[in-house]
Amino acid sequence: MLGGMGHKRHERYWQRFLLPGESVIHTFGVSGVYVFFFWVLPMLLLAGGAVMISLSNIVLGVMLVVPVLGLLVPALYLTYFVHYAITDRRTMMREGILNKHFVTVDYRSITDVTVRESLLERIFTRTGSIGVNTAGSNRVELGLRHVARPMAIRADIYKHLRDNLTKA
Numbered sequence: 001m002l003g004g005m006g007h008k009r010h011e012r013y014w015q016r017f018l019l020p021g022e023s024v025i026h027t028f029g030v031s032g033v034y035v036f037f038f039w040v041l042p043m044l045l046l047a048g049g050a051v052m053i054s055l056s057n058i059v060l061g062v063m064l065v066v067p068v069l070g071l072l073v074p075a076l077y078l079t080y081f082v083h084y085a086i087t088d089r090r091t092m093m094r095e096g097i098l099n100k101h102f103v104t105v106d107y108r109s110i111t112d113v114t115v116r117e118s119l120l121e122r123i124f125t126r127t128g129s130i131g132v133n134t135a136g137s138n139r140v141e142l143g144l145r146h147v148a149r150p151m152a153i154r155a156d157i158y159k160h161l162r163d164n165l166t167k168a
Contacts, residue, residue, distance in 0.1 A: 014085045017092060017102070025160065027085045030078040031127040031148040038125075039075035043068055084144050089164065091132060091157055093142055105142045107164040109134040113157050115150045130154055 014024050046068040054061020082095040092104045110132055117128035128150035131140035147153055 013083060014087075014092070017085075017094070017104075018087065019089065022087050022089050025086045025088060025156075027083065028147060028153075029084060030082050030146045031125060032079065033125045033148065034121065034127045034146040035075050035078050038120075039071055039078070043071035043075070046071070078146070082145070084147065086153075086156060086160065088160065091142060091144075093144060103142050105132050105134055107157075107161040110157070110161055111135050113154045114140070115154050117150060121146070130157075132157070 011024055011027050014027055018024065047065060050061050050064035050068055053064060077097070081097050083093070085092045090104050090106045091110075092102070094100065094102045112133040114131040114133070115128050116131065121127045125146075125148075127146050127148055129146060130144040130150050130153055132142040132144075133139070134141050144150075144153065
């Protein structure tokens with residue numbers, strides 16, 4: 001099991017989605033390191049450049065700062081509106097603000113769990129994306145994007161899959 005990945009705020013969030021007798025193993029979201037490195041840091045660098053430009057041309061500087069601050073929107077979305085949970089029965093994902101997307105995959109229906117780590121993510125943030133496939137489909141039903149320690153999460157999903165198969 002992955003220690004230290006759950007957060008009280010996330011655990012309370014998931015309580016309303018649990019089935020009777022189901023318990024949360026851990027909860028997590030998009031890695032904060034990923035969000036910082038790929039969204040916040042570029043925004044800060046570009047904002048710094050816009051401020052430098054505004055020292056010589058205020059209108060151009062203001063015109064550049066506004067779109068640069070737009071990079072903050074995906075960072076906030078990934079941080080606060082993408083949630084993942086692993087329970088003793090299934091793996092779940094919920095994302096969205098106004099239009100919510102909720103996906104669950106029971107362990108008994110999982111056929112494969114894949115991990116994709118881009119070179120930049122692996123080197124700089126140690127994150128990756130996990131795809132959960134089920135029987136009867138050749139596509140990924142559940143995607144856990146940009147999570148910390150993806151290989152450990154994959155191993156944890158397989159552990160709970162084995163546990164559920166032994167119970168059945």
